[in-house]
Amino acid sequence: MTSDRSTPTDLNDAQLDELFELAGLPLTCEDAPAIRDLARKFLAQAALLRESLPFDAEPTHVFDIAATVRPL
Amino acid sequence: VKQPTIAETGRLLRSGAVTAVQLTETTFQRIDAAASLSAFTTLTRDRAAAAAARADVELRNGIDRGPLHGVPYAVKELIDVAGLATTGQSRLALPPASRDASVVSLLDAAGAILVGKTTTYEFGIEPRPGLDGPFPPARNPHNPDHTTGGSSSGSAAAVAGDLVRIAVGTDTGGSIRGPAVYCGVVGLKPTYGRVPRRGVLPLSPSLDHIGPIAATVAEAAVAFDAIAGHDPDDSASADVDTTPCASSLGNDIAGLRIGYARRWHQDAGEPAIRAALDYAAQALTALGAVVEEVELPDASKFDTVATIILQAEAFALHRETLASHPEAYGKLAYRHLAAGAVLSAADRLHAQRLRRQLTRDLHAQAFTRCDVLLTASVLGTAPRLDDDGRTPNQFRVFPFNVTGHPALALPIGVAANGLPFGMQLISRPFEEALICNLGHAYETQIYQPRARGK
Numbered sequence: 001m002t003s004d005r006s007t008p009t010d011l012n013d014a015q016l017d018e019l020f021e022l023a024g025l026p027l028t029c030e031d032a033p034a035i036r037d038l039a040r041k042f043l044a045q046a047a048l049l050r051e052s053l054p055f056d057a058e059p060t061h062v063f064d065i066a067a068t069v070r071p072l
Numbered sequence: 073v074k075q076p077t078i079a080e081t082g083r084l085l086r087s088g089a090v091t092a093v094q095l096t097e098t099t100f101q102r103i104d105a106a107a108s109l110s111a112f113t114t115l116t117r118d119r120a121a122a123a124a125a126r127a128d129v130e131l132r133n134g135i136d137r138g139p140l141h142g143v144p145y146a147v148k149e150l151i152d153v154a155g156l157a158t159t160g161q162s163r164l165a166l167p168p169a170s171r172d173a174s175v176v177s178l179l180d181a182a183g184a185i186l187v188g189k190t191t192t193y194e195f196g197i198e199p200r201p202g203l204d205g206p207f208p209p210a211r212n213p214h215n216p217d218h219t220t221g222g223s224s225s226g227s228a229a230a231v232a233g234d235l236v237r238i239a240v241g242t243d244t245g246g247s248i249r250g251p252a253v254y255c256g257v258v259g260l261k262p263t264y265g266r267v268p269r270r271g272v273l274p275l276s277p278s279l280d281h282i283g284p285i286a287a288t289v290a291e292a293a294v295a296f297d298a299i300a301g302h303d304p305d306d307s308a309s310a311d312v313d314t315t316p317c318a319s320s321l322g323n324d325i326a327g328l329r330i331g332y333a334r335r336w337h338q339d340a341g342e343p344a345i346r347a348a349l350d351y352a353a354q355a356l357t358a359l360g361a362v363v364e365e366v367e368l369p370d371a372s373k374f375d376t377v378a379t380i381i382l383q384a385e386a387f388a389l390h391r392e393t394l395a396s397h398p399e400a401y402g403k404l405a406y407r408h409l410a411a412g413a414v415l416s417a418a419d420r421l422h423a424q425r426l427r428r429q430l431t432r433d434l435h436a437q438a439f440t441r442c443d444v445l446l447t448a449s450v451l452g453t454a455p456r457l458d459d460d461g462r463t464p465n466q467f468r469v470f471p472f473n474v475t476g477h478p479a480l481a482l483p484i485g486v487a488a489n490g491l492p493f494g495m496q497l498i499s500r501p502f503e504e505a506l507i508c509n510l511g512h513a514y515e516t517q518i519y520q521p522r523a524r525g526k
Contacts, residue, residue: 045376
């Protein structure tokens with residue numbers, strides 16, 4: 001993963017390639033256009049998710065289903 | 073001739089009408105004859121022969137390990153078997169596993185006989201079968217031009233093709249339930265943490281589940297009972313006392329409250345499948361259950377959460393080898409793993425926060441009023457192997473990887489193209505016995521698939 005920051009969804013190829021470089025995975029393969037397309041889809045979903053997250057949603061570090069539903 | 077059920081096999085073994093050695097030899101004959109299905113990556117003939125001989129000696133001497141004693145089974149290629157490399161269906165040169173995964177140890181302790189490892193989609197990440205891997209993709213026993221779905225593809229093909237009655241799969245985003253539905257068999261994704269994951273190649277540890285694929289719900293229940301339990305070697309393993317599933321089958325379902333999540337699929341997928349889901353809800357009413365429609369949080373929110381978590385965690389696991397050995401990955405696997413690089417730590421943490429919120433919302437909306445949820449599983453049938461994935465089927469399986477609730481997929485019909493489809497039953501956490509009992513009632517009283525493979 002890249003550093004702890006929000007990722008914009010309208011990055012051009014060069015900006016996207018910079019993200020891959022930073023992650024230690026330079027995009028040099030012939031499949032790079034398909035990888036960029038998929039990356040844009042993931043970034044769009046991440047943006048959607050940020051919009052859906054209530055401001056007061058609990059912080060969490062692990063997923064424990066019993067603890068999550070126990071109060072109910 | 074179809075294989076006997078596990079219960080019938082048990083009777084034959086204990087009466088002396090058949091031996092485990094004979095049963096195992098017959099299983100390998102079936103597997104060899106069905107090689108064109110590509111259900112297996114590796115066969116464990118020597119290990120199986122030794123285990124079968126041991127089972128025969130034990131049973132003759134009155135040592136009875138229970139309903140799986142002497143019964144052949146298979147495990148997905150992502151699961152460690154001592155002495156074999158866990159390749160993830162990739163070209164990565166990995167050393168042989170030094171010990172069996174917990175699930176293999178548990179099944180062996182129950183006297184079951186491992187006959188081999190089954191095909192998967194590479195590392196469980198490919199959205200459709202990659203055609204450039206070291207093993208050919210599994211073919212659907214109902215029509216070999218079609219996929220089995222993934223990623224527990226060979227496990228579903230092996231059961232649907234009547235090669236084994238039970239196989240173990242993994243499910244990070246529906247990878248047990250999707251192939252089970254596409255192949256017309258049963259798949260149980262247990263509660264998160266209910267089946268130990270030590271020795272299983274992870275894809276996304278906070279979403280990964282392990283469970284059985286079986287010819288019937290009754291057999292899935294027997295297999296689940298053998299592999300469920302606490303394991304201190306799995307940090308997510310739950311230490312919870314639960315009711316065994318197999319002994320719960322046959323309980324009366326009169327008065328059971330079932331929430332039908334009809335709105336989750338009312339405008340999606342194939343009309344015949346939507347109609348079959350409505351029929352299933354009505355049929356359960358006829359069995360005495362009380363069925364009412366329930367509203368759930370938007371399914372797409374769960375899909376978004378799951379996608380971000382899965383892609384971020386899978387990239388983190390593969391980051392080093394993607395950089396150092398890109399040639400070891402098939403094109404689709406590399407593409408889907410590498411693209412996760414652009415997600416940030418904040419994105420993953422946001423997804424985990426929303427996950428908790430969605431889990432609470434779904435649980436409150438469904439399980440304060442109902443005992444079991446009935447939902448769609450996959451709103452289409454298995455695509456052709458040469459399908460390019462541009463018009464994918466819609467799935468309703470991801471939500472329960474996000475929430476961790478147990479989910480049972482079982483067949484409810486066959487489409488006009490001859491391929492099966494199914495439904496999903498979900499219960500509160502750790503109540504697998506409830507959905508197995510309900511599924512068993514459905515498969516014995518409402519719908520018995522006539523053709524589970526050919």
